Structure formats: structure tokens, C-alpha cells
Amino acid sequence: MADLKRAYRALDPAQPARNVQHYVQRPGDPMGVLGEEMKIRTSPLHVLVGGQRGVGKTTELLRLKDLLEEERLPHLMLSPDRSVGQVPPAHFLRTLCQVMAIQHFSQDSALSARIPELGGAVDAFGLKQLLNELVNNVQSTTGRGFTYLVDGLEKLSPADASTFVTTMVDISCSFVAVAPIPLLLSPDHASAISEWDRVISVPAITVANRDGNPDVEGLAVLRAIVERRAGIDAFEKSALDLVVGASGGIHRELLTLAQQACLRASVAGRVQVREEDARNAVEDRRQEVSFHLTPTDLNFLGEVQRHHRVTGDPRALPLIERNLIVGYHGGWSWFDVHPIVKPLLTDWKNP
Amino acid sequence: MRRVSDEQLAEYLTFALGEADKPSMFVIFQNRLESLPWIMSTCHQVTRSVGFVDVRGGDLESMLLAEQQMSRPPEIDVVAGAFSTIPADARYALNAGRDRLLDLGRKLIFVEPAIAEAELRRDFPDIFSVVRGVFHHTSPIYEHDDRFDTGGACRLSTIASRLPPVVTRGSAIVHGGKVHFKAPSVILCPRCGKALERGKATIFFEYAPRESSRQAVDGWVCSCGESYVPGPKARAAYIRAFSQEERTDGSENEPSEEQGRA
Numbered sequence: 001m002a003d004l005k006r007a008y009r010a011l012d013p014a015q016p017a018r019n020v021q022h023y024v025q026r027p028g029d030p031m032g033v034l035g036e037e038m039k040i041r042t043s044p045l046h047v048l049v050g051g052q053r054g055v056g057k058t059t060e061l062l063r064l065k066d067l068l069e070e071e072r073l074p075h076l077m078l079s080p081d082r083s084v085g086q087v088p089p090a091h092f093l094r095t096l097c098q099v100m101a102i103q104h105f106s107q108d109s110a111l112s113a114r115i116p117e118l119g120g121a122v123d124a125f126g127l128k129q130l131l132n133e134l135v136n137n138v139q140s141t142t143g144r145g146f147t148y149l150v151d152g153l154e155k156l157s158p159a160d161a162s163t164f165v166t167t168m169v170d171i172s173c174s175f176v177a178v179a180p181i182p183l184l185l186s187p188d189h190a191s192a193i194s195e196w197d198r199v200i201s202v203p204a205i206t207v208a209n210r211d212g213n214p215d216v217e218g219l220a221v222l223r224a225i226v227e228r229r230a231g232i233d234a235f236e237k238s239a240l241d242l243v244v245g246a247s248g249g250i251h252r253e254l255l256t257l258a259q260q261a262c263l264r265a266s267v268a269g270r271v272q273v274r275e276e277d278a279r280n281a282v283e284d285r286r287q288e289v290s291f292h293l294t295p296t297d298l299n300f301l302g303e304v305q306r307h308h309r310v311t312g313d314p315r316a317l318p319l320i321e322r323n324l325i326v327g328y329h330g331g332w333s334w335f336d337v338h339p340i341v342k343p344l345l346t347d348w349k350n351p
Numbered sequence: 352m353r354r355v356s357d358e359q360l361a362e363y364l365t366f367a368l369g370e371a372d373k374p375s376m377f378v379i380f381q382n383r384l385e386s387l388p389w390i391m392s393t394c395h396q397v398t399r400s401v402g403f404v405d406v407r408g409g410d411l412e413s414m415l416l417a418e419q420q421m422s423r424p425p426e427i428d429v430v431a432g433a434f435s436t437i438p439a440d441a442r443y444a445l446n447a448g449r450d451r452l453l454d455l456g457r458k459l460i461f462v463e464p465a466i467a468e469a470e471l472r473r474d475f476p477d478i479f480s481v482v483r484g485v486f487h488h489t490s491p492i493y494e495h496d497d498r499f500d501t502g503g504a505c506r507l508s509t510i511a512s513r514l515p516p517v518v519t520r521g522s523a524i525v526h527g528g529k530v531h532f533k534a535p536s537v538i539l540c541p542r543c544g545k546a547l548e549r550g551k552a553t554i555f556f557e558y559a560p561r562e563s564s565r566q567a568v569d570g571w572v573c574s575c576g577e578s579y580v581p582g583p584k585a586r587a588a589y590i591r592a593f594s595q596e597e598r599t600d601g602s603e604n605e606p607s608e609e610q611g612r613a
Contacts, residue, residue, distance in 0.1 A: 005370050012479035155447040267362050290523050292469045
């Protein structure tokens with residue numbers, strides 16, 4: 001018998017999959033491929049990881065961290081948003097140095113003597129020199145390349161994130177950083193991004209192909225994400241299919257819908273989530289979305305639904321950021337309207 | 352979002368608060384005077400240890416950190432106005448620092464005015480993407496209704512007579528649990544600037560036979576006496592008015608713009 005209370009607790013959208021039991025490999029396994037490359041690479045690699053809100057970027061970064069740990073490659077993971085709201089480059093460099101100093105040089109008397117500098121008014125140039133020194137020291141000691149994994153960069157403004165991208169390219173170690181969508185899509189930041197070696201896109205997992213047919217592989221991955229957390233018997237098959245289809249392949253959206261369906265089933269005294277619980281959860285979400293759509297939004301979403309592409313239209317970016325337009329496949333190859341919005345478009349066209 | 356009774360809402364909230372692990376965040380949008388006492392009493396059904404933080408433009412994080420210094424911080428914190436009472440730059444910083452809030456390891460219920468829901472969802476996308484539940488303790492809300500004509504749902508006066516199951520906001524009407532969209536924006540009278548209303552307009556065709564010279568058709572009317580008829584309807588009225596004459600002399604004159612205007 002399924003334990004829906006346990007399932008509700010496990011389907012927490014705020015928690016990325018932190019363990020092997022919860023992690024489901026996404027099609028293409030981009031971080032697995034990157035991890036393999038980092039094992040054999042000797043020169044620093046600068047990689048930006050882009051994707052919409054909630055698609056699983058942090059989960060993928062944690063997977064890369066696990067792979068680096070397995071290989072005993074020196075690395076540090078940090079989130080700028082945990083330390084500051086807005087990040088001038090000197091402040092961010094100071095954070096990188098401090099984390100490095102605490103982790104690797106607390107026992108090193110020569111370098112420890114220089115750590116107090118970090119608290120003083122050292123400029124960005126001085127901090128960059130110090131960071132390079134610290135990084136080189138670790139790399140020569142361990143004989144392996146050092147990697148900073150930076151999460152949460154997408155919560156900074158595009159200007160702050162762009163400053164980070166420009167500053168970090170001069171540091172002589174590898175960086176894998178999660179980049180905000182406006183930074184990746186805006187031509188204003190193209191030159192800053194071009195300095196980095198690669199941009200890896202983490203798209204939503206495809207629920208339907210461009211022609212509208214169900215994507216079998218993608219749907220199986222999404223089902224597995226719910227089943228790993230909630231247990232395989234927590235949902236009736238039709239209920240799980242409904243939730244998976246309505247998620248648009250966005251990881252966090254899937255967990256939110258699944259936990260809301262669990263809540264409804266549990267309060268109704270059921271031991272398994274039925275289709276009606278899932279439908280109510282999806283319908284409530286749809287109504288939430290519908291209140292904030294303007295006629296302009298609906299008209300533009302109609303165009304995206306017809307053509308499956310997004311041009312440089314200024315209406316596109318806010319809708320992508322709100323996850324109402326979802327990018328599928330690597331390299332932003334095509335876009336679609338979020339499945340939860342599609343019935344609203346039909347209603348808009350035929351009131 | 353579907354209107355549920357207070358009892359059912361309390362059941363959902365009690366379950367969610369009781370079962371969610373820390374850290375977890377919930378949002379309740381409210382527009383009722385009794386909302387805050389109702390939320391507090393619902394929380395008390397889960398635990399006796401409920402704190403109340405009234406942010407009023409202050410720094411939420413430092414308030415929560417100060418509370419954390421207590422020997423036993425509350426199990427659940429009801430936080431009023433954390434999002435809606437702070438300025439734009441503070442909103443940006445609070446949204447960017449979402450993970451810092453989660454790192455506090457608390458169970459937080461943010462209570463915010465329902466009227467600010469759209470704006471808060473826009474300003475705090477990262478926080479809203481990880482909240483474990485959004486609840487609405489609201490009476491029906493009506494706003495901006497003067498800017499829209501009534502669409503496929505039904506007339507607003509009809510909707511208003513069935514208050515409980517109806518919510519209208521912006522361009523949407525939820526009626527009987529189904530979302531409809533209002534029709535395009537209202538048309539203003541070019542003479543007096545007031546909103547035109549649907550109604551019967553009378554077109555007078557001076558040269559038509561007397562019995563069919565006055566045609567009452569669906570159109571747009573204004574209290575100042577101005578009225579307008581859409582082209583196809585004016586054309587149909589013209590054909591009706593002259594149909595007898597057309598049979599006798601066979602003329603096929605199209606109505607002009609002037610004739611289309613009542």
C-alpha cells in the first residue's frame with residue numbers, strides 16, 4: 001500500500017535530487033559527458049550551463065560534483081546568491097578566495113598569513129592575482145586541474161552575471177557555471193559568452209515531439225522522476241500520465257503538480273492518487289496561470305504554438321522566464337507553449 | 352484556485368503544514384478581514400508553536416535570524432507582508448536570496464494581499480517556483496471590469512447575481528469552475544468618450560418603403576444618443592429595407608458608411 005504522506009514529503013520542489021536513489025539520468029546525459037571530458041583534460045575549461053527555471057540545472061550540477069568526487073578531482077561548489085544579493089566582481093572574487101582558503105589553506109602558514117588581505121580593501125585586480133595564486137597552488141599540490149562549480153548565477157541580474165562571466169575567464173582553473181537565460185539569449189552579452197569554451201543547454205525533457213506525438217523516452221524519464229521519489233504505487237497509471245504530460249517536461253513543475261495531487265488524494269482519504277486528484281491539481285494550476293495572462297500574451301503564445309519558434313520579439317523572453325514557453329532539445333532547437341496553457345489558448349480563440 | 356470551502360482549505364493547509372519537512376514555504380493570498388485569525392487558528396491545529404512576523408517593509412532575513420536566536424524558535428512562522436511591503440530593489444535581493452531563506456530551515460507561511468498576486472508572482476519567480484503550496488483565502492475579486500466588454504461567459508450583471516462560484520480578474524472570468532476570457536476591451540464613444548454598450552440601434556432608410564424604412568438591429572449605443580452598427584448588420588438591414596424595391600427595379604446598391612451609421 002502506498003504511503004501518500006511520505007510521497008508528499010518526498011516530492012518537494014525545493015529539493016534537487018541529491019542522492020543516487022532520486023537521480024534519473026536525462027536523455028543525452030550532458031553532465032556525464034562533461035565529467036568524462038574533465039577526467040582527461042589538462043587545460044582549464046570554462047562552461048556555462050543554461051536552462052529555464054526548474055528544468056534541473058542544480059540537479060545536473062550536483063551530478064557533476066559527484067562525478068568529480070568519484071575521480072578525486074579538486075573542486076568547490078558555491079552559490080553566489082547564498083552570500084549576497086547583488087554581486088560586484090570584487091565581492092565575488094573575494095568569496096571565491098575565502099571559500100578556497102577555508103577549504104584548502106587553513107593549515108598553510110604562508111598563505112594563511114595572506115588571508116587577512118581578503119577582509120581588507122583589496123581591489124578586483126589584486127583579488128584575481130591572489131585567486132590565481134591559490135588555484136595554482138592547489139593544482140601543483142594535487143597534480144590535477146581545479147574546478148569551481150557555481151550555482152545560482154541565474155538569480156543575478158544579466159548585468160551582474162555578465163560581469164562574472166567576463167571576470168572569471170582570466171582565472172586559470174575550470175569553471176562550470178549556471179547562466180541565466182537572458183544572458184544566453186541576449187545579443188548584448190554575446191561577446192562575454194564567446195570567451196567561454198562552451199554553453200551546455202539543459203532543456204526541458206520532451207513530453208511530445210514537434211509534430212505533437214508523445215515522446216516515449218522523455219515520458220519514461222519523467223515517470224521515473226516521480227516514481228523514484230514517491231514510490232511506484234503512489235499514483236494510478238492514468239494519474240501519473242496526466243501529471244507528467246501537464247508538467248511540460250519541467251522537473252520542478254512536475255514535482256509541484258505531483259505533490260499537489262498527493263495532497264488532494266491524501267485529504268480525500270485515498271491510498272493512491274487517482275486521475276481525478278491529478279486532474280484537480282492540474283486544473284488549479286491552470287487557473288493560477290490564466291489569471292496572469294494578458295491578451296498580448298495569449299496572442300503571442302498562439303504564434304509560438306503555430307510555428308514552434310521564438311524570434312527576437314521582446315514579448316518572448318518574459319514568457320520564457322515564466323515557463324509559459326518551453327524550450328526542447330539541445331541548442332534551443334524548438335519551442336512550444338506549456339501544455340497547461342494550451343487549453344486556455346483554445347478557449348481564447350473560441351470563447 | 353477553484354473556490355473551495357474554508358473547511359476544505361483548512362484541511363489542505365493542515366495536511367500540508369503537518370507533513371512538509373523543514374525547510375518549506377507556503378503562500379496564502381487573502382482579501383478577508385478574518386483571514387489572519389483564521390490562518391493562525393489553522394496553524395494551531397498543527398502545533399502550538401506558531402510565531403507571527405509582521406514585516407512591514409523591514410528586512411525579513413534579519414527578523415527571522417533574530418527569532419532564530421531564541422532558545423526555541425517557533426515550529427511555524429506566519430509572515431505578513433514580506434513581499435508586498437518592500438521596494439523593488441529589496442524584492443530583487445530577496446528573490447535572488449531564495450536559497451538563503453531555505454537555509455534557515457524554517458516552515459514559513461507568507462500571507463499576502465490577493466490583489467497583489469500577479470505583481471508578486473512576477474517579482475518573486477524563484478521563490479514561487481519552490482513554494483510547497485499556494486492557497487487562496489479570498490472572497491470573489493472584481494477589478495478592471497469597466498475596461499472589458501463581457502465575453503463568452505455571460506453578462507457581468509448575470510455573473511454578479513451568482514456571486515459565490517464566480518471570480519473575475521483582469522481578462523479572465525472563472526464561472527462555474529471554468530475559465531473564460533472576456534471579450535476585447537470596451538469601445539469608447541467618439542462623441543462623449545463614455546463606454547459604448549450593446550443594445551438595439553434603429554437605422555432609418557429615407558428612400559425605402561415606409562413599412563420597412565426603420566430597422567432595429569443589434570449594435571452599440573451610448574447614453575448621449577450616439578449609436579453604431581457593425582457593417583455586416585447594416586448591410587443586412589439595408590437589404591431587408593429595400594428588398595421589395597430591388598424585386599421591382601433590380602437595383603443592387605451597397606450601403607454607404609453613412610447609411611451604416613444609425
